[in-house]
């Protein structure tokens with residue numbers, strides 16, 4: 114009899130909530146870590162169908178696809194429909210480095226009126242709407258783990274963390290959610 | 295918590311996102327194979343370590359990941375200014391070098 118290996122998501126079935134906040138794992142997505150000089154931005158934006166933002170903390174979105182500014186020559190590209198991002202970039206001749214990190218990261222959504230407070234339980238950045246408006250994104254820290262944070266609407270944040278840190282990050286957020294209120 | 299201005303992110307960010315990376319403006323001798331052992335020791339190991347204003351490399355490791363330079367006062371632990379890597383060393387009053 115053949116045993117078929119079954120893949121499960123790192124945070125499958127987990128869910129946490131507190132007063133005014135829920136913490137839920139995101140669906141699988143495809144992701145690319147993209148590095149490129151200024152001269153390549155136009156060609157890469159065209160191939161991806163989303164304009165690579167050049168301002169600090171800025172993100173851009175088009176359909177299921179997002180481009181997050183992480184540094185002056187670095188972006189995290191996410192496609193929630195698991196589109197083949199490497200194929201989309203394979204014909205670009207302009208200088209760039211694209212590394213598939215789809216399975217390195219996973220997403221956790223923190224949402225509700227207390228989402229900001231829950232994230233500030235471990236993230237030292239100013240997450241008020243003035244400093245971190247809808248669409249703002251940043252690599253930062255949550256407790257002892259590095260995360261990428263994206264504000265998708267006024268009360269929702271997408272937390273991207275490395276898969277091996279996901280148990281820590283999810284548990285941290287769950288504890289913070291219990292303390293919110 | 296200290297707030298440090300990252301010249302690439304163009305805003306102040308919490309110190310937890312940063313890492314110190316040694317003294318700034320130390321030029322690597324070229325060609326390095328031609329210098330004496332004493333000169334190599336001076337380049338590689340000897341640092342000024344003054345009391346007061348220091349020029350340091352810092353890295354926004356949990357942010358934009360860039361190295362940049364900072365002027366800091368070791369007595370007050372205040373950051374006087376930060377600037378992008380490759381920019382000239384600013385002369386500040388009270389600078390020891």
Ligand SMILES: [Zn+2]
Pocket residue numbers: 300301302303304354357358359360
């Ligand atoms: Zn920075």
